[in-house]
Structures are given as structure tokens and as C-alpha cells.
Amino acid sequence: MAIDDNRLEDWVELFDEACDYKVVTRENVEQNLPNVLMWCDNKNMLRDRVESYRQVNLYNLHYDRHVLGPLRFVKQEGSAWTFEVSYSLFQTELEGASRLFSVGRYRVEARVEDGVGRLKSVSVVADTGLVPSLLATPI
Amino acid sequence: MNAEIRWPRNDYSRVPFRLHHDEEIYALEMERIFRGPAWSYLCLEAEIPSPGDFRTTWVGDTPVVVSRAKDGTIHAFVNRCSHRGAMIVRELRGNAERHVCLYHRWCYSGSGELTGLPFRKGLKGEGGMPEDFDMKTVSPRKMKVDNCAGMLFGTFQPDQAEPLESYLGEFGTGIIRRFLNRPLRILGYSRQLIAGNWKLYAENLRDTYHASLLHEFFVTYGVDRATQKGGVKMDERHRHNMNHAFAATDTQEDAKAAYADTAARLDRMQLRDRKLLSFANEFPDGMNLAAPTFFPNGLLIQINNSLATRQIRPKGVGAHEVFQTVFGYADDDAAMTRHRLMSTNLVGPAGFVSMEDGEAIEVVQKATRSAAGAAAIVEMGGRGPLRDLAHRVTETPIRGFWSYWAELMGVEPAGAIR
Numbered sequence: 001m002a003i004d005d006n007r008l009e010d011w012v013e014l015f016d017e018a019c020d021y022k023v024v025t026r027e028n029v030e031q032n033l034p035n036v037l038m039w040c041d042n043k044n045m046l047r048d049r050v051e052s053y054r055q056v057n058l059y060n061l062h063y064d065r066h067v068l069g070p071l072r073f074v075k076q077e078g079s080a081w082t083f084e085v086s087y088s089l090f091q092t093e094l095e096g097a098s099r100l101f102s103v104g105r106y107r108v109e110a111r112v113e114d115g116v117g118r119l120k121s122v123s124v125v126a127d128t129g130l131v132p133s134l135l136a137t138p139i
Numbered sequence: 140m141n142a143e144i145r146w147p148r149n150d151y152s153r154v155p156f157r158l159h160h161d162e163e164i165y166a167l168e169m170e171r172i173f174r175g176p177a178w179s180y181l182c183l184e185a186e187i188p189s190p191g192d193f194r195t196t197w198v199g200d201t202p203v204v205v206s207r208a209k210d211g212t213i214h215a216f217v218n219r220c221s222h223r224g225a226m227i228v229r230e231l232r233g234n235a236e237r238h239v240c241l242y243h244r245w246c247y248s249g250s251g252e253l254t255g256l257p258f259r260k261g262l263k264g265e266g267g268m269p270e271d272f273d274m275k276t277v278s279p280r281k282m283k284v285d286n287c288a289g290m291l292f293g294t295f296q297p298d299q300a301e302p303l304e305s306y307l308g309e310f311g312t313g314i315i316r317r318f319l320n321r322p323l324r325i326l327g328y329s330r331q332l333i334a335g336n337w338k339l340y341a342e343n344l345r346d347t348y349h350a351s352l353l354h355e356f357f358v359t360y361g362v363d364r365a366t367q368k369g370g371v372k373m374d375e376r377h378r379h380n381m382n383h384a385f386a387a388t389d390t391q392e393d394a395k396a397a398y399a400d401t402a403a404r405l406d407r408m409q410l411r412d413r414k415l416l417s418f419a420n421e422f423p424d425g426m427n428l429a430a431p432t433f434f435p436n437g438l439l440i441q442i443n444n445s446l447a448t449r450q451i452r453p454k455g456v457g458a459h460e461v462f463q464t465v466f467g468y469a470d471d472d473a474a475m476t477r478h479r480l481m482s483t484n485l486v487g488p489a490g491f492v493s494m495e496d497g498e499a500i501e502v503v504q505k506a507t508r509s510a511a512g513a514a515a516i517v518e519m520g521g522r523g524p525l526r527d528l529a530h531r532v533t534e535t536p537i538r539g540f541w542s543y544w545a546e547l548m549g550v551e552p553a554g555a556i557r
């Protein structure tokens with residue numbers, strides 16, 4: 001939701017300070033290859049990425065729209081929850097044309113403390129290995 | 140087929156936009172360049188280490204299988220069944236002694252020779268292929284493959300092509316050996332589909348002018364600035380090139396004076412996590428940025444400790460795929476592998492210093508569709524003769540690219556420079 005509304009700073013706040021966010025492709029995962037498209041291994045790296053998007057990087061002007069589901073619960077260990085959820089991500093250009101930008105699956109580990117959930121780890125495994133145009137705003 | 144091109148100037152300082160949109164020119168490029176005497180980059184030897192290993196790739200718009208035979212020799216052949224034209228190998232990679240077409244089960248050896256076909260003698264004495272059908276004469280077309288230090292190149296016209304060694308020149312073979320100086324470890328792949336003609340990407344790689352302007356991350360965080368020591372080098376024929384820079388050879392003051400628009404940002408913006416930019420010098424030459432590019436479709440790229448090859452795969456006149464193979468060395472420890480992957484945040488489809496290229500190329504393609512009679516200006520760094528430069532604000536290698544392109548296409552203007 002935060003990404004779709006272009007509230008990237010709010011999206012960063014969903015994460016724990018000690019967190020991991022990674023975008024990989026299914027082609028690499030299936031070959032046991034570690035290559036990443038994007039990798040932040042703490043919250044400061046996420047902050048840096050968002051700040052760079054806002055002030056430094058230039059990319060295709062677009063709206064994002066995530067469609068999620070179904071969600072599959074994997075495990076709970078104390079306050080840590082792990083689940084997987086499929087996504088479709090559509091991009092819409094300023095002139096209104098939409099396209100399917102990426103489809104794949106999140107594996108998410110979240111920690112719930114005092115009724116507040118924080119993301120510990122988000123691993124995006126994109127089936128769409130052939131990135132259309134470029135990948136700027138996170139999936 | 141004969142394309143007629145009106146070059147406004149014989150030094151390629153004007154490039155007609157039509158060359159990125161014309162279907163007929165695209166078809167000629169596939170024939171005269173990619174299926175012609177040029178050496179195209181295929182893949183790395185490290186991707187097919189064992190006998191029977193194969194990978195599928197593309198040379199221009201031609202599907203190709205690269206394989207290692209039982210005796211260790213490397214082969215490349217067109218991935219198209221001799222019978223009815225089906226793609227023989229549909230996997231990205233694998234290991235096989237033979238390849239069987241799914242359609243009528245025609246069978247090929249690992250190196251691409253047709254070795255058998257079902258019902259060749261008919262069934263119960265009826266039907267079958269004519270007596271004089273000779274399997275040897277219909278095997279898929281082969282490429283000649285040659286290996287430079289582990290980087291595999293192939294050509295469809297070995298009789299017309301120069302030897303690979305002289306095609307790459309001292310410049311090319313030297314820089315490939317610099318990158319591939321010991322056994323590699325493949326870290327993985329990335330792919331990007333850019334809605335622009337493939338030559339716009341080839342130009343982008345030869346344009347050091349844009350690097351620190353389009354990619355403001357470079358300047359803002361001091362990864363690469365035109366004020367650093369560096370330059371562009373070309374081979375003798377000016378078809379290949381290398382943009383390069385040496386780490387830590389400028390000062391913040393040099394940069395501020397050169398980049399007035401971004402000067403304010405240079406002091407204000409700092410990465411919270413600097414490890415993204417950390418560079419462990421691992422080459423005797425001290426370069427932290429090197430991007431040697433080989434006509435028509437290959438390049439090696441180093442940005443700090445991120446290393447990769449890229450292959451340009453034309454996908455029709457208005458699109459191309461950039462296929463990137465990210466690697467490290469077999470003797471990297473776990474910390475170095477992690478550092479290389481971290482540095483990969485800088486490059487690739489989501490790279491801090493590369494994402495803009497996709498956008499720049501797409502907006503050129505969009506805006507020039509209606510500019511058939513107009514031409515791009517390529518004069519930064521000078522007009523006339525093509526030569527290496529010890530500075531980094533130049534587009535000269537773009538003119539070098541077009542000079543060799545025009546030579547292979549047979550469309551050089553009168554009095555053309557080479």
C-alpha cells in the first residue's frame with residue numbers, strides 16, 4: 001500500500017532496524033545462484049535507497065499497483081511469524097497505459113511485539129526475470 | 140537487399156535517427172553483422188565447465204547452443220532443427236550427450252551434428268526418407284568458436300573473419316585477461332528488456348559524456364566523476380572501446396567546480412551505510428571502473444568490486460535484452476562474495492548507477508520515431524579523425540562504432556573515416 005501510494009519513506013518504517021530486504025529472480029534461485037537485483041541488509045540501506053530515489057536517481061515515471069494473494073502461513077516461533085504471499089505488480093505510465101511489471105512471491109518474516117508488527121526479512125523471488133525497462137521503486 | 144543511407148557527414152558526427160527504426164536495416168544487420176564476419180560474445184567458459192554442459196544463447200536474433208563436447212572442445216550451433224525449424228534445445232542450460240527435437244525426434248550430437256531420425260528406413264518396408272538423404276549435409280549451421288582467456292566468441296563467417304586475437308586487438312585481449320585472470324565463480328544472471336534499438340545501448344556504452352551526468356549517483360557519492368583520472372581507449376579499428384577511471388584521483392573541490400548544479404548536494408548527501416561504495420583494489424592497474432565493450436554485442440564491466448559480462452540481444456528493431464552474467468573468482472572467500480553481491484546493488488536493472496540507461500534509451504526511441512529525416516549530434520570530444528583520449532568528456536567511441544558498423548553493412552559514405 002505504502003509503495004502504491006508513493007509513500008516510500010513510510011514503507012521503510014515498516015521494517016525493523018536489523019532487517020533484510022532482497023529482490024532475487026527465480027532463474028537464479030533454481031540454479032542455486034546468489035545474484036541479487038537489489039539487496040539491503042539493514043534499515044539504513046533502505047533509507048539510502050529511498051533517499052537516492054527521491055534526490056538522485058532518474059527513472060521511468062509511473063504508478064505502482066500491487067495485487068497480493070493468496071497468503072500462506074509458514075510458521076510461528078514466539079513472536080516471529082513467517083509467511084509467503086504471491087504478488088502481481090502492475091505499472092501504469094503517466095499517459096495511462098498499464099502493464100504487468102512483475103509477478104512472483106514474497107517470503108516474509110515479521111516480529112510482533114506489543115501489538116506492533118515489524119518486518120524482519122522480506123525476500124522477493126520474482127518469476128519475472130526479464131525486467132521491463134528497469135527496476136527502481138521496490139517490489 | 141540494399142540499404143541506402145544518407146550520412147550528413149563522413150566522420151559520423153551526425154547519425155540519422157532512422158537507423159534505430161528501419162526494419163530493413165535491422166534485417167541487414169542480422170545478416171551482415173551478427174551472421175557476418177563479426178565475432179559475437181557467446182558466454183563464459185566457466186558456464187560450461189564439464190563435458191556435455193550446454194547453454195542456450197542468442198547471436199543477434201539467431202538462437203544458438205554453446206556446448207562442450209566429450210573431448211572438451213567447445214562448439215556453437217544454430218538452435219533450430221534442420222527438419223522443420225523447431226528450436227531443438229528449449230532449456231536455458233544443462234548437461235546432455237545428445238539433443239532431441241521435440242517435434243519429430245530428430246537427434247543431434249552434443250556438438251550439433253544430425254545423427255539420427257525416426258523411421259528413416261520407413262516402417263515395414265514402406266515410407267521413410269529417400270535413399271540418398273544425407274544427414275551430414277543438413278546439420279544445423281555451426282559457428283566458429285574461439286576462446287580468449289575464458290570469454291567465448293563465435294562467428295558465422297570464419298572464412299571472412301579475422302582471427303579473434305587480431306579482431307580484439309592487443310587492447311581487447313589485454314583487458315579480457317585482466318578481468319579473467321584466474322578461475323571464475325558464476326554468481327548469477329540478470330535480464331532487462333529495454334524498449335529501444337540495440338544500437339542505442341551500444342552507443343550508451345561508448346558515451347563517457349553521459350556517465351556522470353545521467354547517473355547522478357556517481358557524482359553525488361563520488362563513485363565516478365569526469366574529474367577523476369581516466370579516459371577512453373579504442374582498438375586500432377575503433378570498433379571496441381573502454382571507458383575507465385582510477386579510484387580516488389580527484390578531490391571534492393575539483394568535483395564541485397565541475398558539477399555546479401549538483402555541488403550543493405555533494406556536501407549534504409552521505410550514504411548512511413557506506414559499505415555499498417567500499418572498494419577493495421584487486422587489480423594492479425588501480426581502476427575502480429572499467430567497461431571494455433566489444434563490437435557488436437559484448438562487454439565486461441567492473442564497478443568497484445562488482446564484475447560482470449553483458450550481452451546485447453536484439454529483439455526486433457525497437458527492443459533489446461541486456462543479459463548480464465555476474466561473477467567473482469573461485470578463490471573469493473564468503474566475505475568477498477557477499478561484498479561483490481552488495482556492490483551489485485550499483486549495477487544491473489535496479490542498479491544505482493545503471494537504472495537510468497534503460498529510461499534514457501526508451502525516451503530516445505519514443506521521441507525519434509517521428510524524426511526520420513533528422514540526425515543525432517555526436518561532436519563532444521571533437522570531429523574528424525578517431526583517436527584515444529585521456530579525458531572523460533567524449534563521445535568519440537560512438538563515432539568509432541558507427542564507422543565499423545557502416546563498413547560491415549557496406550554503407551560507408553564517400554571519404555569515410557575509419
